[in-house]
Amino acid sequence: MTHLAVETDAPESICWNCGIRSDCISGPDLPDEGDFVLCIRCACVSVFNADLSRREPTVDELCQSTMIPELRLIRKAINEVNERHAGKPE
Numbered sequence: 001m002t003h004l005a006v007e008t009d010a011p012e013s014i015c016w017n018c019g020i021r022s023d024c025i026s027g028p029d030l031p032d033e034g035d036f037v038l039c040i041r042c043a044c045v046s047v048f049n050a051d052l053s054r055r056e057p058t059v060d061e062l063c064q065s066t067m068i069p070e071l072r073l074i075r076k077a078i079n080e081v082n083e084r085h086a087g088k089p090e
């Protein structure tokens with residue numbers, strides 16, 4: 001089975017939680033306004049605006065995001081990779 005990912009440029013956004021800057025997104029499809037996205041550094045959830053910039057989720061959106069199994073899996077994977085690399089010299 002092959003999984004293809006779409007990678008696209010996006011307006012530069014700053015993660016509301018950790019402050020990392022990002023101007024590229026990837027996923028199974030191009031996102032729509034209101035879709036969730038995870039920060040590759042801190043694994044927090046943001047929400048896409050219509051122009052694909054990202055914003056902090058509302059409390060309701062944050063609750064909705066916790067009910068999506070795929071997001072939980074991806075968040076777990078990001079956290080595991082970060083823990084594995086924590087403390088290792090580059």
Ligand SMILES: [Zn+2]
Pocket residue numbers: 015016017018019020039040041042043044
């Ligand atoms: Zn972040």
